[in-house]
Amino acid sequence: MTGFATVAAFEAALGALPAIDPDAAAAARARQARLTKPAGSLGRLEDIAVFLAGWQGRALPAIDRARVAIFAGNHGVTAHGVSAFPPEVTVQMVANFERGGAAINALAGAAGLELAVVPLDLDRPTADFTIAPAMDAYECLAALSAGAAVVEPGLDLLVLGEMGIGNSTAAAALCARGFGGSAADWVGPGTGVDDAGIARKRVVVDRAIAFHAAAPLTPFETLRRVGGREIAAIAGAVLAARMARVPVILDGFICCSAVAPLAAMTGAITDHCLAGHCSAEPGHRRLLDRLGLDPLLALGMRLGEGSGAAVATAIVRAALAAHGGMATFAEAGVSDAG
Template identity: 55%
Template sequence: MTNASPFDDIRRLITTMPGPDEAAIEAVRLRDRQLTKPAGSLGRLEWIAEWLAAWQGKPNPTADRPLVCVFAGSHGVTAKGVSAFPSDVNRQMLENFAAGGAAINQICAAYGLGFKVFDLAIDMPTGDITEAEAMDEKACVATMAFGMEAIAGGTDLLAIGEMGIGNTTVAAAIYMALFGGPAEHWVGRGTGLDEEGLKRKIAAVEAAVAHHREHLKDPLEVLRRLGGREVAAMAGAILAARLQKIPVVIDGYVATAAAAVLHAIHPSTIDHCIAGHLSAEGAHQDVLARLGKIPLLALGMRLGEGSGAALAMGIVKAAAAVHRDMATFGQAGVSERLS
């Protein structure tokens, strides 16, 4: 007989994750010093090249097979009137993705990004978190494992995003459980709630955290009780990417909730992740500050579906290309700075 929890496998997995490749970082810095530009003149682009190398474990980092994975889930808490749109939109948006009609389809096409969407039992809502658990442990771990398999086809750069009516409510509840503070600090207008809808959403987050309060010291319990399938799958994808040496670009408010859960287990768990953008939703800036992440973009977006991360991938691709293809002083016959 054993008292082992399904979550124990996740905890063990986290202890086996590789760290950054310091030799690859030094190789990037050495080449950078030889490129035809003043040292540091490309700012964060230079840092991005180092970040890619560190987590790919390659002295010549690449962004040749970028992939955007969007995970779609359905939430029982929508019955509390927390969204301006009905749950029927979930299925309709999946069909829109498949038809190539969504914003994310256009962004991926513009930047040459691979795109996959994963239907996480979209017609079967999770439990209403104001009065029940979203998932049991086995279901949560199984969904994380599904997210881990999302990158099985191969990629050298991953962006994670989501779609699911009601999931900004779920994310706000996760943040309140992890970080404390009043619900109104974490709750935003989501898909465009009016004042009455915003009040219902705040009340739902308060009720959810109160209902599960005795079980929220463990971040994985926070995930299964207050999260959704898309949040669990994104957490799984982040872990799998680390193990397979794939850097990760995180999308906005909801996607960051998956990273926040892993960060709460151990901060280094998301060292291979960068924040693609600063969402206009809720207190995303506060969350990113707590996670130690500086977003690449701040465009006032709050769409979700991986859109901000995909745009940021364009910058990452540019950083890799500049580092790889820019001429050195010697190649270009340009005089180096006098010492």
């Protein structure tokens, strides 16, 4: 997709989500039943292979080209002391990504992922969303379109991640506005703030939810009011990937929060998504439950950058290797239990 020129275009796409290819999924499931193993013995690896087959539209899915896209943005809400790190770290980490020195560089290489780093107006933080919308409509559409732009023809898999000091506060606000609850239900330590920092974050999120209470509870309005550019970009990438039938692996709490406003209106938005892992951020498990996603991993990670999703890519590749590389009972001359 080239992007979302208008709010109406974004909402139209959200209302016309393509579905999985049932014939391809059924063919993949039938192949699983013929492979030289007891039925169901590879557990979720079998389900992953069928999932990929359905979205790629072929009984033998493959990952020849996979991309991890990391979106970066800065947040005006950091003025309230909600992060353990100053906002300039966002710029510094983007430079680290571009030099190849971050965790995601190493993990993307190990997972066979090409890396796209997309900084979004880092010299212009979003507004403090306790007193104003984080973005105006034009800024939010630009961020959504920047996300859509990473979904290029030929991609077999898209992995998503983020970088942005202060964005765990925005993520908590998105979840609270999308799915309800107080700040205490969604706020966690993020980059590692202490108890006093968590208390400040809760006050900020509750204040933001109260300030925007009268605004429409549409996905677009929630993203632009209490989100961030990098978070809106993830939402745009998820939606564009759906329109192109590209399966997606989501990363941690912040990455998944980008989908929360969309899922609150259209639960089917996550049908083409896998949750790479459950992070150590307290609200992530609750969010995954609301999104209907069962994470592939739980390693106590809380870095962001798409790191957990990149590690999970190895599991997806293993699922496809077994699906495509094993012999059937007939090919191997092995007696079928059926």
